[in-house]
Amino acid sequence: MVTSKAEICQIGRPHIMDLNDDCLGMIVRRLNVMQQYQISKLHTRFKQIVKSQWRCKLNHVVVYPELLENIDEATFVGFMQEVGPHMQSLLMRHCDIRYLRLLSDQIFNRVETFGWMGEGGSGGGGEAGDSGGEELSEFQGDREKQFLDEDLNLLTRVFPKLQVLKLRGCQITGKYLAQFSSLKHLSLDDCQCLESDNFQEVFQELKLRKFDIMEDCDEINCCDLIELKKCPTLEHIKIADYHLCFDTDIINDILRMPNLKKLSIYSKNFVFDVLERISRTNLKQIVAFKFNGVLHNFERFFRELNHMRHLKKLSFYECRGYDIEGIRDHMLVQISKQFADLEEIHLCSCDLESDRGVLSFVQNCHKLKLINLTSCRKGISESVIWRCMELMKKQKWRTHHLEMWLKDAYIDKAILEDPRYMYNNRFLKLDFKQSLQDSNPPGVLKFTFST
DSSP, X not given: OOOOXXXXXXXXXXXXXXXXXXXXXXXXXXXXXXXHHHHTTTOHHHHHHHHHHHHHHOSEEXXXXXXXXXXXXXXXXXXXXXXXXXXXXXXXXXXXXXXXXXXXXXXXXXXXXXXXXXXXXXXXXXXXXXXXXXXXXXXXXXXXXXXXXHHHHHHHHHOTTOOEEXXXXXXXXXXXXXXXXXXXXXXXXXXXXXXHHHHHHHHHHOOOSEEEEESSOTTSOOOOGGGGGGOTTOOEEEEEGXXXXXXXXXXXXXXXXXXXXXXXXXXXXXXXXXXXXXXXXXXXXXXXXXXXXXXXXXXXXXXXXXXXXXOSEEEEESOOOSSSOOBOHHHHHHHHHHOTTOOXXXXXXXXXXOTHHHHHHHHHOTTOOEEEOTTOOBSOOTHHHHHHHHHHXXXXXXXXXXXXXXXXXXXXXXXXXXXXXXXXXXXXXXXXXXXXXXXXXXXXXXXXXXX
């Protein structure tokens, strides 16, 4: 059938609104949240589709400079009013602070999580200020670029039901933090001008479960962590090693807090001082220890570990030897003899001398259930499987099998089809799944103690 030119003109050109709702929905999903808001203003069908998608999926909103290009004040406020009824979490990353201040007359009752990410204490105003509308194109002094105490006070009004507050690169003293009555998680990263006096009220008034004060805060006036004891609801604390060097008993006090489950310490300068205090107190509350990073003295590190006799879980991540030797066999053999209750040993992305250290845990730790060798590519070969199985055949006391994780190790997955393994896998279960990995900033060591 041939369609004449006259008939084509009569039918008219194809239009996007000729598509059904499913097709329009696929188009809308390809847009960012600001573009979805703008297209919803063009036609009632787009508005219905956007609202439907927001109702199902729009829990977390991220605002960043590229999102705000060519956006003026009225459009931004209108956008926030539209997403407000659907939004539970809001993150503003490297934005002009005045975008936040535009919300001073709004109330978002549904938001439980707010995050502000500045740039190293500068407030991060430069990028977004250049990309916004004309009304936000000029700054009038450094104060207008920075997240200050007044902005913290603004948050208490705009987000009255906030449970999680994460701030990075802010110029705050902390004097309004105690006003967030519903707050459960407080994270302060690279926040300058913090004053100790304000944190006494924070720990007394708030029922925090998690508290972080991290990264490059050692040059500023940080809070006095002795006051942490006044917040018995804390379950997870993340701090830097210098916070623990001002008081000899603060570590013991923290680890004895009634609900504490995890203490994470980031270290640059006082690695052994902090580890020695914790390991030699021999607290039975500590059942798991995780370490990330490279040390200049692995020998001393493992000597301190020998004092932690009650561990059930021991984890090493990215413990490679660069200018120094990494984890040696005799270090692992020694601690395997001390940890009678050990159930899990994780040696992820570690440089090992040979499989002898790994096998020492199979031989000496009678409660061992898991060996994690994810991404171990030095010192580990297929022989560790056969030697491990031979050891386990002789262990009449063993009541359960041992699981070994081998993802990204230099061991071929085809070993699962090897008859030698298939006929003896009641002793050893091999798994090539990926385990969770932790990564830290260069030069920073992380200790995590679980109680």
